Amino acid sequence: MNALDLPPRRPLPRETRERIRRTVETGLADRRSRYRAPLAAAAAVALLAVGVFVGSHLAPVPGDDRSPAATTTTSPDSPDSPVVRGVTMAVPYAQTNEDLDHCADVAAASPRAGEFAPRAEWRPRFTATAPDGVRITAFLGTGGKPAFCEVTTTTATVSDPTAEPIPLALTPTNMSPAAVFAVYLSPTGLLAGYAESVAALEFTAVQGTEVEPISVPAFRNGMFVVNLGEFRIGDSVDVIGRSSQGLSVVSGSLAYSPPHLPPPGVTGPIG
Amino acid sequence: MTQRRVPLRSLPDVTIANPPRGPAIETDAQLWTRAAAGDRHAFGELFERHAEAVWNHAYRLTASWSQAEDLTSSTFLLAWRKCHGVKLIRDSALPWLYTVAGNLARNEHRGATRFLRAVRRLPDDTVAADHADDVAHRVDGDARMARILAAVRTLPRSEREAVELCLLGEVPTADAAELLGVAEVSVRSRLSRARARLRTKLEELS
Numbered sequence: 001m002n003a004l005d006l007p008p009r010r011p012l013p014r015e016t017r018e019r020i021r022r023t024v025e026t027g028l029a030d031r032r033s034r035y036r037a038p039l040a041a042a043a044a045v046a047l048l049a050v051g052v053f054v055g056s057h058l059a060p061v062p063g064d065d066r067s068p069a070a071t072t073t074t075s076p077d078s079p080d081s082p083v084v085r086g087v088t089m090a091v092p093y094a095q096t097n098e099d100l101d102h103c104a105d106v107a108a109a110s111p112r113a114g115e116f117a118p119r120a121e122w123r124p125r126f127t128a129t130a131p132d133g134v135r136i137t138a139f140l141g142t143g144g145k146p147a148f149c150e151v152t153t154t155t156a157t158v159s160d161p162t163a164e165p166i167p168l169a170l171t172p173t174n175m176s177p178a179a180v181f182a183v184y185l186s187p188t189g190l191l192a193g194y195a196e197s198v199a200a201l202e203f204t205a206v207q208g209t210e211v212e213p214i215s216v217p218a219f220r221n222g223m224f225v226v227n228l229g230e231f232r233i234g235d236s237v238d239v240i241g242r243s244s245q246g247l248s249v250v251s252g253s254l255a256y257s258p259p260h261l262p263p264p265g266v267t268g269p270i271g
Numbered sequence: 272m273t274q275r276r277v278p279l280r281s282l283p284d285v286t287i288a289n290p291p292r293g294p295a296i297e298t299d300a301q302l303w304t305r306a307a308a309g310d311r312h313a314f315g316e317l318f319e320r321h322a323e324a325v326w327n328h329a330y331r332l333t334a335s336w337s338q339a340e341d342l343t344s345s346t347f348l349l350a351w352r353k354c355h356g357v358k359l360i361r362d363s364a365l366p367w368l369y370t371v372a373g374n375l376a377r378n379e380h381r382g383a384t385r386f387l388r389a390v391r392r393l394p395d396d397t398v399a400a401d402h403a404d405d406v407a408h409r410v411d412g413d414a415r416m417a418r419i420l421a422a423v424r425t426l427p428r429s430e431r432e433a434v435e436l437c438l439l440g441e442v443p444t445a446d447a448a449e450l451l452g453v454a455e456v457s458v459r460s461r462l463s464r465a466r467a468r469l470r471t472k473l474e475e476l477s
Contacts, residue, residue, distance in 0.1 A: 004419050004438060004469065006331060012323035016340060020322060023344040024351075025315075206352060234348060255352075257345045 023233070023257075096127040099137050102156035103149035106268035115161045117142040128218035128225035134188050138223040146223050148184040148192040150265070157267040159184035165193065166262050168239045169252025178250040180224075180239050185262045189228040191237070191254075193262075196222065198241035198250060203228075206236050206253070232256055299364040307355040314354070317364055318347055325368050331439040332376040334416035346372045360446045369440040370450055373432065422472035430465040433458050438465075 104119035125138040134152050141147030142161040150157040165181035180201065182193040195201060203214040203226050214237065217226035228237060233256050241250040254260075297316070305313035325346055329339035349371055350364075360366050423434055436447040437458065444462070448455040 004473075005415065006419065006439065007416055009324075009327040010330075012326050016326070017322055020326070020340060020344050020347075021318065024318060024347045234351075236349070236352060255345055255349055257341065257348065260341070260345065 095135075096124050096137050099127060099135055099151040099156070100124060100139060100149055102151050102270050103137075103158040105270075106156045107158050107266055109268055110266045112161070112266055115142065116158070117161075122147075125221045125223050126218060128190075130188065130190060130227050132188065134186070134190065136184075136186070136190050136192055136225045138192065138218075138221075138225065146181075146183055146194040148225070148265075150184070150186050150190065151270070152188075154269060155267055156270050157186065157265045159192070159265040160263045163263045166254065166260060167252070168193065168237075168254050169241060169250045171250045178241055180241050180250060180252065182254060182262050184265060185228075185231070187264075189231050190225055191228050191231070192223070192225045194223045195219070195241055198222075199244040200242040200246075201226075202240045202242070204238045204240075205229075205231075206238055211238075233258075298362050300359050300362045303354060303357070303359055303364055306351070307357075314351055317350075321365055321368055322347070324365055325372060328369050328440050329372050329376070331416065332372060332420070332435065334420050342372055342376055345375055349375065360449045363446075366436065366440075366442045366446050366450050369436055369442060370432075373435045377431075418473060418476045419469075421476060422469050425472055426465055426468060430461045430468070433461040434465045434469070437462055 100119070100122055104116075104122065107113060107116040108119075121141075123140040125140070127135050127137040129135045134150060137149045137151075139147055139149065141158075145161070146165075147161065148159045163183070165183050167179065168182055169178075169180040171178045178195075178197040180193065180195045180198065182191055184190075184192040186192075201217050201219050201224055203217060205212045205214055205228065214226055214228060217224045231237070236253050236255040238253045239251065240248050243249045297313075299317065299320070302313040302317050306317060322343065326339055326343045329342035329346065330336055333339055333342060346368055350368060353371075357367055423431055423439070426434060432451060433447060436442045436450065437444055442450075444458045445455050448458045451458065
């Protein structure tokens with residue numbers, strides 16, 4: 001070729017090769033204990049998780065932000081069994097507003113305060129709580145964009161208001177559009193984002209030939225929170241979006257690669 | 272004490288009946304099979320063989336050397352994850368690695384361009400953010416490559432896949448056909464149509 005007048009290929013500089021090699025080697029070596037479950041066991045848990053998930057979303061409550069339904073799952077957490085981590089959505093609305101106030105305070109105190117919409121314009125959607133007590137509130141923030149507020153016992157973090165969402169799953173352009181995007185990944189492994197034209201979501205952690213379903217995500221008003229637990233280089237998570245008839249309409253995956261992950265949000269101590 | 276120096280030419284000719292050989296070079300398929308069984312050394316050998324080619328291809332998919340580095344890392348990490356279910360074409364891992372890189376690069380770009388439509392469909396969306404500048408900034412670097420990529424991205428998916436493999440990656444059409452699961456004549460016709468479209472588009476862009 002070259003009818004396109006492509007620039008010529010270049011020799012790969014040694015330092016660049018080293019950097020790429022280090023990233024890849026780290027990814028291969030960094031194996032998690034939570035992925036030790038054999039495929040058969042993981043598949044069995046996948047069936048269980050899917051069953052619970054479908055059941056919990058048969059009666060969605062569109063637009064009802066004040067009476068969130070509980071979608072909790074738990075499982076044995078022994079060294080020999082896969083860890084299935086759930087999140088809970090049964091949080092009092094007052095708690096949701098209090099958490100958003102914490103995040104608004106942190107945003108206002110940050111150098112990027114001007115990039116956030118005023119607190120009065122934040123429209124909460126739901127709050128999900130992880131087993132360790134960390135809460136994430138989904139809300140519509142700057143410019144009506146999906147945003148997330150994470151509150152721990154000592155800190156509050158609000159997702160980057162200007163960051164571009166990371167695509168997890170997209171349908172081919174010639175099909176009716178459905179998509180799943182990630183907006184925020186917390187240091188504790190809570191992944192938050194939104195989905196388009198999807199009625200239900202399923203997540204599966206993948207490393208090498210080992211897979212593990214990640215239980216029931218909190219999913220309402222097109223926004224979701226799912227607990228990945230540890231999520232490191234070499235890991236990835238598969239996502240399937242289903243229609244209200246249970247058909248798979250979109251699927252994709254997110255590999256742990258720092259340039260392709262949602263950026264950290266704005267963090268500060270609670271009042 | 273003086274040393275007696277023997278000129279090399281004075282040594283008698285020696286024929287070595289069984290010259291020593293280095294270790295046999297394994298094919299990509301052999302390494303791939305071992306990697307699929309969890310052998311990281313085999314995967315490392317594949318990396319050393321193909322990193323440069325994948326990196327160059329990644330540049331042609333992104334028009335950015337920094338993005339090419341990230342894309343190369345992601346391609347090999349995904350390859351490690353997926354290698355157990357992959358059948359190589361003509362014993363070379365390269366066409367498949369190019370396909371992985373192409374899919375990763377394509378999803379990245381599609382995510383950027385579809386973001387606006389997505390946020391506008393969310394409830395209570397009053398003011399949609401404009402991320403067009405971000406999209407433009409992704410396609411930086413070499414201006415010529417960026418123009419080519421902009422033109423390639425206007426192609427229908429089937430033609431684009433063929434262009435990425437055969438024109439950008441210089442994969443033989445027969446190999447691309449096998450990889451894409453179509454007849455070689457289909458790949459050739461897609462390339463023919465794509466060349467015509469690209470010629471027109473590139474003229475517009477210049």
